[in-house]
Amino acid sequence: MHPAENMDAYAGMTLIANYAMVAHRHMHQYGTTSEQLAEISVATRMHAMRNPEAVRAMEDLEFLDIRETTISDVVNSRMIADPLHLLECCMISDGGGAVVIASPEVARDCRKAPVWILGSGEATKYPMSGGDITTSAAAQSGPQAFLEAGVTPGEMDIAMIYDSFSITVLALLEDLGFCPKGEGGRWVEGGRLRFDRPNDGPALNTDGGGLSSNHPGMRGIFLLLEATRQLRGESTSQVADAKLAVAHGNGGMLGSRHAAGTIILGRD
């Protein structure tokens, strides 16, 4: 048994409670509200409803009342682990994907236009005594990736951010540098993350995300797939002339031990 597991299994913290702990502290520390967190669920569901494969997945999983949602729908859905509601939690589905990575010489000669890996970063984090649970390993992996790519968060057209829960996205957006730590709640307000608001910053999870298209437990591959679709002009919620995308995956658990991977993608 892992020593950390030997120190926490007795407390009955569910997976959702692990993330809820981050959300609660974020609310306490920065005044973030459930309504602000709900913006993330609403934007991704809007994108999901435009993606026939996401709608099909929700039908197959027997979602009730499959439609676009409102902030009120989200905050009035059933509480699973305070303060996270049902519609702030990802779906549980099957899924799989693959990417082909090739040398520039090979990539230039393929049927599809190449998408370039411009930068990458990785980091890990664990719960330190006295540490800040609202900051994830993305605060290390993000800057590495942006530095290597020579671009800034403000230049991103697309943000494919691991959305296991609403709070995951909020914390990761801050850590990646889209806004200062603690200001994510205000930053996402007013539908900013929708694909049809390109002047407001990146479109979030335009395939419908883990919240509303698929989540097989580890959905990092789908972040890369949809970012690639956007950069090739093939998304069902296409951002006009999308040139740059960030894909960020969070593995493990946000509120305890986790690992982070950031990849910046671009096109010719």
Add this chain to the structure above:
Amino acid sequence: MNEPKRPLPRADEFDTQAFWAGTKEKEFRYQQCTQCETVVFYARRHCTGCLDGELEWKVALGRATVYTYSVVRQSYHPFFRNQVPYAVAWVDLEEGPRILSNIVGVADPLTDVSIGMPLQIEWEEHDDLCIPLFKPA
């Protein structure tokens, strides 16, 4: 059929056995680096702050506060499913260690737990060790 029980730690797990041995005496043991003074918890072989300082065992008195918490409404675990709603929390002991535990001794966890709330340790007794739980101070 036996009632499902709280999942218990292994008292002989290598890194954490000294902590669990202490709980038998209702003593909360943690480590601190003699070089950089980083509080290390759970127990480790190395300092998580400077990596090479020597770790010294200390005892926390059991006064604590809620760093953050959640109230679990839904669990599939055979023991915990019968406990809902219950509060799980990251708890900061006054001396510095942060531990995951449950808040007990509240009439309604949905309304009676808050971040920053003062706590006192309450040991739940088992055969080979005691589980550190926390109640309002």
